[in-house]
Amino acid sequence: MSLFDRVKKIADKRKIPIAELERKLGMGTNTLYRWKTQKPSIDKVQKVADYFNVSIDYLLGRTENEAIEPELTAKDEKDIQKELQKIIQGLGDKNGYAAFDGQIIDDMDDEDRELLIASLENSLRLAKRISKQKFTPKKYRK
Missing domain, CATH: 1.10.260.40 (lambda repressor-like DNA-binding domains)
Structure with missing residues (x-):
């Protein structure tokens, strides 16, 4: 087309x-x-x-999805960072979240720790965008 x-x-x-x-x-x-x-x-x-x-x-036909990805505001970024810190602290706590592959985040090598944190951050960003798209009333969308 x-x-x-x-x-x-x-x-x-x-x-x-x-x-x-x-x-x-x-x-x-x-x-x-x-x-x-x-x-x-x-x-x-x-x-x-x-x-x-x-x-x-x-x-231009590069995607079949008409929708524009909702942009994250400074407040959204701040909320993502707060939630990420909570998760990281929970991973470092022996009584907190489940250990990652039998390890607690403090026992991981630097590369694995950074990959896990980057993955968590990307997941939080994606979840925030999906929720904004799903729950923002149409009259407030751009």
């Missing part, structure tokens, strides 16, 4: 004629139709993506 086909599909789904979309975005007549044969500038593709609240990757 071409870039134009994806734009047309989204416009049809939202009941917006291509000519009206071009007017709303300040583009010339038939600009979007020319995307069938010509490559557009990235700023025009970005305008369309922003208007429909989809990712550029979706418009």
